[in-house]
Amino acid sequence: MSRAYHHELNGSSLERGSLQLDVEGVSLRFRGVQALRGVGVQVRQGDVHAIIGPNGAGKTSLINCVSGLYRPQNGAIRLHDGGVHELTRARPSKIARWGVARSFQNIELFRHMTVLDNLLLGRHVHMRHNVASALAYFGPARRQEIAERELVEEVIDFLELQAERKRQVGTLSYGLQKRVELGRALCMQPAVLLLDEPMAGMNAEEKEDMARYVLDVNELVGVTVVLIEHDMGVVMDISHRLTVLDFGLVIAEGTPAEVAANPAVIEAYLGEAA
Amino acid sequence: MTGAADATFPQLLAGLARRHPGRVALREKRYGIWQPLTWAEHERRVRRFALGLAALGFHRGEVLAILGDNRPEWVIAELAAQALGGASVGLYPDGVVDEVHHVVDHARVRFIVAEDQEQVDKLIALREAGRLATVEHIVFYDPHGLEHYELDVLLEFTAVEELGDRLEQERPGWLDEQIALGSSGDTAVLCTTSGTTGKPKLAMLSHANLLSMASSLMALDPIDPKDEFVSFLPLAWIGEQMIALACALQTGFALSFPESAATMRSDLREIGPRVMFSPPRIWESLLSSVQVRLSDSGRLKRAVFALGYAIGERAADRRLRGKRTGVFLGLGYLLADWAALRPVRNQLGLVRLRRAYTGGAPLGPDVFRFFHAVGVNLKQIYGQTEICGIAVMHRDGDIRFNTVGLAIPGTELRIVDRGEIVLRSPAVFSGFYRNEEATAESLRDGWLYTGDAGHLDEDGHLVVIDRARDVMEAEDGSLFSPAFIENKLKFSQYVQEAVVFGGGAHPYVTAMISIDMETVGTWAEREHISYTTYTDLAQKPEVYELIGHATARANEDLPEGARIRRFVLLHKQLDADDDELTRTRKVRRRTINERYGRIVEALYADTDVVTVTSLVSYQDGTQAQREISLRIQSPDGVAPERPRRRPQLAGAGGRG
Numbered sequence A: 001m002s003r004a005y006h007h008e009l010n011g012s013s014l015e016r017g018s019l020q021l022d023v024e025g026v027s028l029r030f031r032g033v034q035a036l037r038g039v040g041v042q043v044r045q046g047d048v049h050a051i052i053g054p055n056g057a058g059k060t061s062l063i064n065c066v067s068g069l070y071r072p073q074n075g076a077i078r079l080h081d082g083g084v085h086e087l088t089r090a091r092p093s094k095i096a097r098w099g100v101a102r103s104f105q106n107i108e109l110f111r112h113m114t115v116l117d118n119l120l121l122g123r124h125v126h127m128r129h130n131v132a133s134a135l136a137y138f139g140p141a142r143r144q145e146i147a148e149r150e151l152v153e154e155v156i157d158f159l160e161l162q163a164e165r166k167r168q169v170g171t172l173s174y175g176l177q178k179r180v181e182l183g184r185a186l187c188m189q190p191a192v193l194l195l196d197e198p199m200a201g202m203n204a205e206e207k208e209d210m211a212r213y214v215l216d217v218n219e220l221v222g223v224t225v226v227l228i229e230h231d232m233g234v235v236m237d238i239s240h241r242l243t244v245l246d247f248g249l250v251i252a253e254g255t256p257a258e259v260a261a262n263p264a265v266i267e268a269y270l271g272e273a274a
Numbered sequence B: 001m002t003g004a005a006d007a008t009f010p011q012l013l014a015g016l017a018r019r020h021p022g023r024v025a026l027r028e029k030r031y032g033i034w035q036p037l038t039w040a041e042h043e044r045r046v047r048r049f050a051l052g053l054a055a056l057g058f059h060r061g062e063v064l065a066i067l068g069d070n071r072p073e074w075v076i077a078e079l080a081a082q083a084l085g086g087a088s089v090g091l092y093p094d095g096v097v098d099e100v101h102h103v104v105d106h107a108r109v110r111f112i113v114a115e116d117q118e119q120v121d122k123l124i125a126l127r128e129a130g131r132l133a134t135v136e137h138i139v140f141y142d143p144h145g146l147e148h149y150e151l152d153v154l155l156e157f158t159a160v161e162e163l164g165d166r167l168e169q170e171r172p173g174w175l176d177e178q179i180a181l182g183s184s185g186d187t188a189v190l191c192t193t194s195g196t197t198g199k200p201k202l203a204m205l206s207h208a209n210l211l212s213m214a215s216s217l218m219a220l221d222p223i224d225p226k227d228e229f230v231s232f233l234p235l236a237w238i239g240e241q242m243i244a245l246a247c248a249l250q251t252g253f254a255l256s257f258p259e260s261a262a263t264m265r266s267d268l269r270e271i272g273p274r275v276m277f278s279p280p281r282i283w284e285s286l287l288s289s290v291q292v293r294l295s296d297s298g299r300l301k302r303a304v305f306a307l308g309y310a311i312g313e314r315a316a317d318r319r320l321r322g323k324r325t326g327v328f329l330g331l332g333y334l335l336a337d338w339a340a341l342r343p344v345r346n347q348l349g350l351v352r353l354r355r356a357y358t359g360g361a362p363l364g365p366d367v368f369r370f371f372h373a374v375g376v377n378l379k380q381i382y383g384q385t386e387i388c389g390i391a392v393m394h395r396d397g398d399i400r401f402n403t404v405g406l407a408i409p410g411t412e413l414r415i416v417d418r419g420e421i422v423l424r425s426p427a428v429f430s431g432f433y434r435n436e437e438a439t440a441e442s443l444r445d446g447w448l449y450t451g452d453a454g455h456l457d458e459d460g461h462l463v464v465i466d467r468a469r470d471v472m473e474a475e476d477g478s479l480f481s482p483a484f485i486e487n488k489l490k491f492s493q494y495v496q497e498a499v500v501f502g503g504g505a506h507p508y509v510t511a512m513i514s515i516d517m518e519t520v521g522t523w524a525e526r527e528h529i530s531y532t533t534y535t536d537l538a539q540k541p542e543v544y545e546l547i548g549h550a551t552a553r554a555n556e557d558l559p560e561g562a563r564i565r566r567f568v569l570l571h572k573q574l575d576a577d578d579d580e581l582t583r584t585r586k587v588r589r590r591t592i593n594e595r596y597g598r599i600v601e602a603l604y605a606d607t608d609v610v611t612v613t614s615l616v617s618y619q620d621g622t623q624a625q626r627e628i629s630l631r632i633q634s635p636d637g638v639a640p641e642r643p644r645r646r647p648q649l650a651g652a653g654g655r656g
Helices: A059-067 A092-098 A115-121 A131-136 A140-158 A174-187 A204-221 A232-238 A256-261 A263-273 B009-019 B039-055 B072-083 B097-106 B117-128 B157-170 B174-181 B207-220 B238-251 B261-271 B280-295 B299-320 B327-348 B365-373 B436-442 B482-490 B517-526 B534-538 B541-556 B589-595 B597-603
Strands: A019-030 A033-044 A048-052 A074-079 A100-103 A192-196 A224-228 A241-246 A249-254 B024-030 B033-038 B063-067 B087-091 B111-114 B137-140 B154-156 B187-192 B202-206 B228-230 B254-257 B275-278 B355-358 B378-382 B412-415 B420-424 B447-456 B462-467 B495-501 B509-515 B564-569 B609-617 B623-633
Touching: A019 A059, A019 A224, A033 A048, A033 A059, A033 A074, A033 A224, A033 A241, A033 A249, A048 A059, A048 A204, A048 A232, A059 A092, A059 A100, A059 A192, A059 A224, A092 A100, A100 A174, A115 A140, A115 A174, A131 A140, A140 A174, A174 A192, A174 A204, A204 A224, A204 A232, A232 A256, A241 A256, A241 A263, A249 A256, A249 A263, A256 A263, B009 B039, B009 B072, B009 B174, B009 B207, B009 B238, B024 B039, B024 B072, B024 B261, B033 B039, B039 B072, B039 B157, B039 B174, B063 B072, B063 B097, B063 B117, B072 B087, B072 B111, B072 B174, B072 B238, B087 B097, B097 B117, B111 B117, B117 B137, B137 B157, B154 B157, B157 B174, B187 B207, B187 B238, B202 B207, B207 B238, B228 B238, B228 B261, B228 B275, B238 B254, B238 B275, B261 B327, B275 B280, B280 B299, B280 B327, B280 B365, B280 B517, B299 B327, B299 B365, B365 B378, B412 B447, B436 B447, B462 B482, B482 B495, B482 B509, B482 B541, B509 B534, B509 B541, B509 B597, B517 B534, B517 B541, B541 B564, B541 B623, B564 B597, B589 B597, B597 B609, B597 B623
Parallel strands: A048 A224, A048 A241, A100 A192, A192 A224, B024 B254, B063 B087, B063 B111, B087 B187, B111 B137, B137 B154, B228 B254, B275 B355, B355 B378, B509 B564
Antiparallel strands: A019 A033, A019 A074, A241 A249, B024 B033, B187 B202, B412 B420, B420 B447, B447 B462, B495 B509, B564 B623, B609 B623
């Protein structure tokens, strides 16, 4: 009878504070362009870890390496959840199954599907039944579908998407679509959540909402969040640790206060923003 | 249902659980599905929670405060307190901390049931400021976000129920004795009066008060056990207590609680309630949603609706006077209903509605006319919290928009000095909680002095003018009611709130208007007027012109002395959080007179601009003082919005 959620959305089994994602000496080159040069980032379980830097610094490239869209030429990326997984050689689908979920800078949702269906799709990596029984909606497939829907409904409740449940994603406002994308990633019960500019293009109010949800995901659900964001105010407010990239190099790393005081950062990024 | 008036709510609940254990009592939409709770399960939860409260030391005569949106737990908590011989007091979930503090402190509340983190945070803030000295237990039922709170006073609802299970094993049968001990004269609820006149007072209403009111209401308009009711208005409001508890427990119909405020409209449609009681603002907002959608629809649809509406209006006119519609009109009405009116009702979720009530404040005649024309049997209820919310009501087939109808059975009505309405019935409360002075003022020899001015028309229908204190005298000596003029103004879909000044030292009538951001915003977009903020939009000359039309139209129906000569558009919306409105959205005249004194002065001065300083809060929490110039305009010489009352056309078609 309690209104507490039944499903644990945090997919990680690690202790808070232990090393979750270890990026070590990663270099990525596109022909003549050196996108990342020996980048190292250590993300601890339970943190909001922001990656910041000017345009073209290599932030998205780094995230793409982690989620398996790019293959770095050098270095290693290891996920420590449920044994050590080497991500640099794995297929993206495999990485997703290990618990790395992400959102994209340009919303990548199925525009003509409802919010509910998009979220259910986030459960795809966990679905076990075969095509035949799924088509017939019979036996274990049916039971699983009901269980998945239950989890998805908890995510809908958590992100307050009740009114949009049955609406087509394409008809929603930008801010809401971003929230749906966050929801879909959350439905995967991720160990690490990679958010690529979740607040880009939003007005102040939408940003505040989104920051609230990201914080809730981190604090209430306990999911580790790796966040790329341009809005320095937001980043300083919500992240535990920051890594600053400039021209593919890590130029600083530390708590928001430490980073804000770092002269190299001020020159590369904060200086021009202020 | 004999003997209901001698019972208490928990006794009635036990009866229902015995007679109809498997029938649905409460239904809540959760996780996208309507989840039912039968009468037997409902009673079981009430018992468990009551025992849990008892285990924590809740005793007879004590008051339990409940703070939250409408959920099954709200009703369960109230009934549990009553099962132990206590009373409940509902707090408005959007109330600010001061309001919560006032009620909790005044009623010496030891137990509070709060919904979720938001409400708990409010209480914790008060507690840390040392302002909740009496509170010993805060019980919450939505634990999300509260997992890491470590406070002794905090308890989850289910934990209290488990305490109850243990007590039941120790003392089986004890609770039944407690329920049997309850008498109908016990105070069941403390209801906050809306308090347009200052701090809310707590009216003590007994089980007998509430049940007698419910039986009088249902003697006129029977409610069937199979009827449906959607509970979405604050349960702290007497109107919601009236239907959702007093009527439901006597009849046994099901209550449905919507999923969230945002899904309320679609949830309403899914349930299709058969009976509804809402304050005017709900009807006004339903009307304006129809107006907005019509103005966005195509030419053909508008034409079909205009035709259907005209027929519906004519049929309604006859129906309201208790006459039959002729064969010709009857056939026309069938067609109009099928093609134009039923679809509108369907969109609003009112298709299955048999009767609808409005109460709490007067509803403009034009809004009334609209709902009757589209086939909604909307009736005015008049009554105060102190008389359980209802004393006078429209009868089916005898509805006049300018009256509130006839006294319901068991209610006596008299008009005394200075036109004040006084009432007497078994539903009249026993007094204000710990406030003898106020009790003595409104309760004399069993008569409730309402403070409202009114008169009876030739057929004995009650006409309510306004609060007696608010009635104004125009220059020519005629009496008029500001609320009446305000409602005239508010009929325009572009006007959200209006406050009218006049009488006394003021030589003529003026109005302060706040525009409806949504409708005016849509209109501005269509007219290609760009704007940034509410303040900016409100000061556009085009918007002044638009509201000028609306004001001129309101003036048409008013006697010469009561016409609005000058008006100003306010730079902000009137807000209950700023104390300008009550939680039930009635204007607090005194606050407004104090706060906007400069504007009122300017309305009567020889100036067309008034500068006000306004405190602006930015998103990042900083605040700044800003100077804003407001223009004052006169509606004289402006063409009225529409020559005739045709709400379906307002906003339709182009504007010349």
